[in-house]
Amino acid sequence: MQLRFTKMHGLGNDFVVIDLITQRFKLKPHHIRKIADRHFGIGCDQVLAVEIPTQPDVDFRYRIYNAEGSEVEQCGNGARCFARYIRDKRLTGKERIKVETLAGIIELEITENRHVRVDMGAPVLDPKRIPFTAENQAADYPLAVNGVEWRVGAVSMGNPHVILPVADVDTAPVAEVGPIAEQHSRFPQRVNVGFMQVVDRDTIKLRVFERGVGETLACGTGACAAVVSGIVQGKLNPEVTVHLPGGSLSIEWQGAGQPVIMTGPATTVFEGQIQI
Numbered sequence: 001m002q003l004r005f006t007k008m009h010g011l012g013n014d015f016v017v018i019d020l021i022t023q024r025f026k027l028k029p030h031h032i033r034k035i036a037d038r039h040f041g042i043g044c045d046q047v048l049a050v051e052i053p054t055q056p057d058v059d060f061r062y063r064i065y066n067a068e069g070s071e072v073e074q075c076g077n078g079a080r081c082f083a084r085y086i087r088d089k090r091l092t093g094k095e096r097i098k099v100e101t102l103a104g105i106i107e108l109e110i111t112e113n114r115h116v117r118v119d120m121g122a123p124v125l126d127p128k129r130i131p132f133t134a135e136n137q138a139a140d141y142p143l144a145v146n147g148v149e150w151r152v153g154a155v156s157m158g159n160p161h162v163i164l165p166v167a168d169v170d171t172a173p174v175a176e177v178g179p180i181a182e183q184h185s186r187f188p189q190r191v192n193v194g195f196m197q198v199v200d201r202d203t204i205k206l207r208v209f210e211r212g213v214g215e216t217l218a219c220g221t222g223a224c225a226a227v228v229s230g231i232v233q234g235k236l237n238p239e240v241t242v243h244l245p246g247g248s249l250s251i252e253w254q255g256a257g258q259p260v261i262m263t264g265p266a267t268t269v270f271e272g273q274i275q276i
């Protein structure tokens, strides 16, 4: 079958977006791997599917697949691209879109400067719900990775994140520590691994080794999780600029029970068809 797709990116975290409302097709893990392959396919970090919602009062269902083929709960950069896609394809005239994900409902809004603002929902800090093995909830936890003891933050934005503090992201051991931490036995569903440098109370630098992908140029949920962790640890103010290798995001969190608000760009690169 010929499947129509749109190639997009959010700060270089790239996606193949597939409309499964007008095209009837069941995406299986081997299809995702083929589409995501940068040599034999289209190439992307995640495949995003646009579907009809299964719940009332929701506009769309947003499904997310990592390049390795696994379906995941949440993707922040993808959410902004999803909003841009829905608007550009005129699938709705609404300014604010309610979208169902595996992690719950999120709200997307295209702002006047053509950035997309996403209400990512409230972060989860309870270790059981991240899921992360720890006796009690804490601002930071000891975590041994390859014989080195780190003090890490652990946060779920619907998907699990561990945040490792570093003095300089440019020299952070992302390629060495990332894959080991991703598979750490205390994170039974594996984990996205963020390396955070606090620049000042309003600014961080971040690199993320994503679960099921490897290091990406940006991770939206990773930026949200890092800011939440920094605020809980008393290092950051409620509004923070996050500099990632692919560009910058604005993240806002007013504290316990409040949603995390992420604002940033979403870009369409090209459209095409793939024989699947």
Ligand SMILES: N[C@@H](CCC[C@H](N)C(=O)O)C(=O)O
Binding pocket: 013, 045, 046, 066, 072, 073, 074, 075, 076, 077, 078, 159, 160, 192, 210, 211, 212, 213, 216, 218, 219, 220, 221, 222
């Ligand atoms: N790129 C994403 C996160 C995608 C999912 C992640 N790799 C996971 O497995 O949870 C983002 O922008 O948030």
